[in-house]
Amino acid sequence: MLTHRILVINPGSTSTKIGVFDDKEVVFEKTIRHNADEISQYKRIIDQYEFRKKVILDELDREGINISKLSAVCGRGGLLRPIEGGTYQVNDAMLEDLKNGYNGEHASNLGGIIAHEIAQGLNIGAYIVDPVVVDELHEIARVSGVPEIPRKSIFHALNQKAVARRAAADLELSYKDARLIVTHMGGGITVGTHIGGRVVDVNNGLHGDGPFSPERAGTVPAGDLVSLCFSGQYYRDEVMKKLVGQGGLMAYLDTNDARDVEQMVADGDKKAKVVFDAMAYQIAKEIGSMSAVMEGKVDAIALTGGLAYGKAFVEEISKHVHWIADVLVYPGENELEALNEGTLRVLNNEEIPKQYPNFQE
Numbered sequence: 558m559l560t561h562r563i564l565v566i567n568p569g570s571t572s573t574k575i576g577v578f579d580d581k582e583v584v585f586e587k588t589i590r591h592n593a594d595e596i597s598q599y600k601r602i603i604d605q606y607e608f609r610k611k612v613i614l615d616e617l618d619r620e621g622i623n624i625s626k627l628s629a630v631c632g633r634g635g636l637l638r639p640i641e642g643g644t645y646q647v648n649d650a651m652l653e654d655l656k657n658g659y660n661g662e663h664a665s666n667l668g669g670i671i672a673h674e675i676a677q678g679l680n681i682g683a684y685i686v687d688p689v690v691v692d693e694l695h696e697i698a699r700v701s702g703v704p705e706i707p708r709k710s711i712f713h714a715l716n717q718k719a720v721a722r723r724a725a726a727d728l729e730l731s732y733k734d735a736r737l738i739v740t741h742m743g744g745g746i747t748v749g750t751h752i753g754g755r756v757v758d759v760n761n762g763l764h765g766d767g768p769f770s771p772e773r774a775g776t777v778p779a780g781d782l783v784s785l786c787f788s789g790q791y792y793r794d795e796v797m798k799k800l801v802g803q804g805g806l807m808a809y810l811d812t813n814d815a816r817d818v819e820q821m822v823a824d825g826d827k828k829a830k831v832v833f834d835a836m837a838y839q840i841a842k843e844i845g846s847m848s849a850v851m852e853g854k855v856d857a858i859a860l861t862g863g864l865a866y867g868k869a870f871v872e873e874i875s876k877h878v879h880w881i882a883d884v885l886v887y888p889g890e891n892e893l894e895a896l897n898e899g900t901l902r903v904l905n906n907e908e909i910p911k912q913y914p915n916f917q918e
């Protein structure tokens with residue numbers, strides 16, 4: 558069978574991860590770090606796209622990778638309008654929303670744009686796979702209690718779906734037949750309920766919902782938050798920072814690195830122990846609530862993301878939830894592989910690429 562060479566691009570806030578794959582085999586993988594000076598000269602994240610594209614092309618050139626041999630380019634999708642999961646062809650409507658930051662600024666907004674820019678010159682397809690706005694929520698899961706503030710689906714869809722497929726395969730089930738609770742534990746934390754190949758409930762990992770995380774506050778007591786907002790002590794941006802960026806471990810322990818916290822605990826720091834255990838406790842509670850969504854019929858709980866490397870942390874969560882179902886652990890994230898696999902499914906005609914709707918029509 559014909560080999561497909563695919564370039565995948567995952568832009569993060571301080572790095573751009575790239576990979577080149579021949580079918581499923583990785584040929585080249587690199588995390589290109591961007592120092593603060595390089596990034597800070599751009600007012601908006603979106604203004605970085607020329608710079609990041611050049612850095613990627615220079616890196617491929619240095620490696621002797623001839624881009625004219627590529628079959629497709631795929632980028633991590635960003636804060637688009639809510640859409641169902643899958644592989645999407647980059648089209649004009651999507652580019653418009655990515656450039657305007659329809660749902661906000663996020664480094665992943667650059668993925669589809671850079672993929673398009675590179676692919677266009679080569680006359681090949683550009684794709685995104687499972688962006689953070691994948692929205693497959695049950696109608697009932699959208700109801701928050703305040704009609705003006707519906708619950709939103711913003712989560713680590715790419716890694717959640719990839720890990721769910723992997724867990725299903727390990728259980729010898731198809732993804733569509735498996736009932737899984739997938740917990741991504743990175744800088745942000747999201748707990749998703751996967752039923753019938755769809756994520757029917759999940760906490761919004763970006764904007765203050767669910768467990769607290771290394772740098773996000775998660776759900777906080779709403780009344781007290783309102784009082785804080787109107788105390789006259791803080792600007793809007795300062796409160797937002799408390800929720801996203803400076804919340805969670807950062808706020809309590811002044812680090813977002815769980816390995817530092819493990820060391821503090823090992824050194825006998827009592828506050829660090831309480832905070833670290835509380836993060837595990839909140840994750841376990843969220844998993845418990847998702848098991849209720851599933852009426853207790855759960856094939857497995859999958860733990861993934863950087864925090865899943867921490868043995869003691871995983872044990873602390875498992876202690877609370879192992880009675881629900883087996884706990885499977887997939888540390889780290891495989892986002893480059895997931896982007897590649899989503900693109901391959903399309904190139905191998907196993908899946909028809911989805912079209913991002915033109916919401917203006």
Ligand SMILES: Nc1ncnc2c1ncn2[C@@H]1O[C@H](COP(=O)(O)OP(=O)(O)OP(=O)(O)O)[C@@H](O)[C@H]1O
Binds near residue numbers: 864
């Ligand atoms: N070996 C390890 N043991 C314990 N914790 C670890 C280990 N490696 C990474 N972590 C922790 O995982 C967290 C980061 O996870 P990850 O790299 O998945 O996040 P990210 O990619 O920056 O953010 P996100 O996953 O939300 O997009 C950090 O708190 C880090 O300290």
Ligand SMILES: CCCC(=O)O
Binds near residue numbers: 689712713746763
């Ligand atoms: C929750 C969406 C992905 C992220 O953490 O940035």
